[in-house]
Amino acid sequence: MTKARKGVKRLLDEAEKPLSALDVGTLMEGVCDLATVYRSLHYLEENGFAESFVLHCSAHGTERYYVSRKAPHRHWFHCERCHRFIDLGACRIGAILKSMESEAGVLIRHHALYATGLCEGCRGEDSVSELVEKERGEEGRE
């Protein structure tokens, strides 16, 4: 593996959140250029060292994010207000995918899933009680 690929792999292995190519490019500044970063990420994904998903956020657009495959495959939450990623833990949709496979007669080799919304900090006490009140109001109408 080239020095650049090793460097990018180490970044992904040590990262605690998904990184975009631009994030990696910033962290690799002075080591290699962005074109090399893109090629390295592509190489790492092709060879099973990394996986990626495309996430859309209204504030910063559509971006592909990379995570190391050193840790078990997992899913991520992205906060629409503070834009941080939160680890939702190891994938738990294996059984659902299996049943989709047999129903559709296909072989699923890849899936991507992420969730967006408000993190605990951004929800705040106010918004939680607002939500509860809204739910109560809806129940009252029924």
Ligand SMILES: [Zn+2]
């Ligand atoms: Zn947040």
Ligand SMILES: [Zn+2]
């Ligand atoms: Zn965002």
Ligand SMILES: [Zn+2]
């Ligand atoms: Zn999964």
